[in-house]
Amino acid sequence: MHRFDLRVYYEDTDLAGIVYYANYLKFIERGRSEWLRALGFDQRALKEETDTVFAVRRLEADYIAPAKFDDALTVLSTAEAVTPARLVLAQQVLRGEERLFEAKVTLVALNAAGGPTRLPKPLRDAFAALV
Structure with a gap:
């Protein structure tokens, strides 16, 4: 599990001071x-050295309660599944x-041209160890 802390800024909110729903996706x-970085992977280097980038294929989201201006928030991320070309978090x-x-x-995982590719083995192994 990875933990990333952040603060809600004014720019993250709507006129009522509540976090705009799309900003949760940014968070x-x-x-x-930051989890990739903590595991020792640089996304720019992955693209340059392995021709690998990531794209969101599917997202299921539940908005449970609103965050507000100046709240201190935490994003927790957990690996649920790893396949040769896909991560589920x-x-x-x-x-x-x-x-x-x-x-x-x-x-x-996609190549820089947008076609499907396999996750680089070191990255796949790092996430497989977390499942």
């Missing part, structure tokens, strides 16, 4: 990017212990 994207956004948002995200 969990940041959580995934569970992600949650919390305010303290309160669950605000959760998503199940399926990521696929």
